[in-house]
Amino acid sequence: MIHVNGGRGESSYASNSLLPRKVISMTWPIAKEAITNFLCGSATNFPTTLSIADMGCSSGPNSLFFVSNLIQQVEHLRKEFHKPPLEYQVLLNDLHGNDFNAIFTSLPSLLESLNAQVGGCLGPCFFSGVPGSFYGRLFPAKSLHFVYSSYSLHWLSQVPKGIESNKGNTFIGSSTxxxxxxxxxTxxxxxxxxxxKCRAEEGLVEAEKVDAFNIPNYMPSPSELKAHILNEGSFSIHCVEVSRINWNFYATEFQSSSTTTSTSDSAYLIAKNIRSVAEPLLIHHFGxxxxxxxxxxxxxxxxxxxxNHKIEFVNLTASLTKMN
Structure with missing residues (x-):
């Protein structure tokens, strides 16, 4: 069962999630435009309740970072349209092993901060944890207004079948x-x-062990992503954008890694970041x-x-609208 390291220790995801947070910030304009277009299109029939789902919410500060930004944007638009306060239903989904308790512990301070940021007029907010795989139905039909997922959809539901010939690799490599x-x-x-399909219905180190270990992870190209969305047929594509972030994600600009902070410091931080995500999967197989x-x-x-190399994380961000 794949889940990130819980808690708040040195190897926890909560303590090593700066990279995903930076990517969420970089791609926020796309989500902001999507929710703005949705609410502007509903200006004459503005919703009284907004149902938001975060698929693969993990745990730690990032779990509520996006939701907080989204609610603030909705509140800004609500006031612009002179609408009364909304009720918010926030559905946080991840696999059963996720540390949901860490999220719920931080809710009181989040709501207090949110209410202050929107001028003390925030409507009721109802948060729920929804454990389960998002590769199946999780919510009632036509119950969601806005669905968000970050750093989750590249994880597959299982290791593909028929990959026994991938000797010496734990993933896709040059010799694969x-x-x-x-x-x-496939x-x-x-x-x-x-x-x-499910979101459309809901929405609105032994050699032998290494050879037997494979990561259920696949990063599609932009063209592959677009093709799958169009072929599935439930959504129209507003945009698919590529963003890049240096492995030394503490650098403010993309430049040669050797000219920023020392590579040793960066390598240590990157390894901690990877460990916070991959360790439960590795422990399950290797101990x-x-x-x-x-x-x-x-x-x-x-x-x-x-x-000797400038290395970047490449991120795909897609904004989709359910077709009638």
């Missing part, structure tokens, strides 16, 4: 056979199509005993690579 690449693509196609040594070696590999 074409048949394995096609197996990952699994992504199946999962993503199911995700769109806990090797984790410190594994990530010590991984930090060294990242450091060596960053000395």
């Amino acid at each position: 056979p074409k048949s394995v690449l096609e197996a990952y693509y 699994q992504f196609h199946k999962d993503f199509s199911m995700f769109l 806990e005993a090797i984790m410190e040594e594994l990530f010590c070696r991984y930090t060294k590999l990242v450091d060596d690579h960053m000395l």
Whole structure:
């Protein structure tokens, strides 16, 4: 079962989620435009209740960061249209092992801060945790106004079948056979199509262990993403945008890694970030005993690579509208 490291320790996702937070901020204009277009189109029939779902919410500060921004934008538009306060239903989804308690603990301070930021007139907000896979139905039909997902849809529902020939790799690598690449693509196609179908209905280190371990993860290209959305047929595409962020995500501009903070510092922070996400999956397969040594070696590999290469995380952001 895939989930991030819970709690607030050094290896927790809550303490190592700056990269996703930066990407959420970078891509916020797309979400802002989407909710603005939706509410402006409903100006004469402005909703009295807004139902928002975050698919793959994880735990930690990012879980409520996007929702907070979205509610503030809705409140701004509500006042512009001279509408009374809304009721908000916020549905936070992730797999059963997610640390939902960490999210709920932070709700009182979030609501207090939100109410102050919107001038003390925030309507009732109802938050619910919804454990389960988003590759299936989670909500009643036609119950959602706005669905958001960040750093989640590249995770597949399972490791693809028929990839035993991917020896020496835990994922897609330079030596991965074409048949394995096609197996990952096929699994992504199946999962993503199911995700769109369900949201449309709801919306508005042993060698042997390494060879047996594969990460259920696939990053589609922009053209693949567009093709799947169009072929599935439930949504029209408003935009698909590519954003890039340096592996040294503390840098303010993309530049050679060697000219920013030391690569050793950056490699350590990157390894902590990856560990906060991947460790539960690794422990399930390899056991806990090797984790410190594994990530010590991984930090060294990242450091060596960053000395001579500029490395970026590439992110796809899509804004979709359900078709009538």
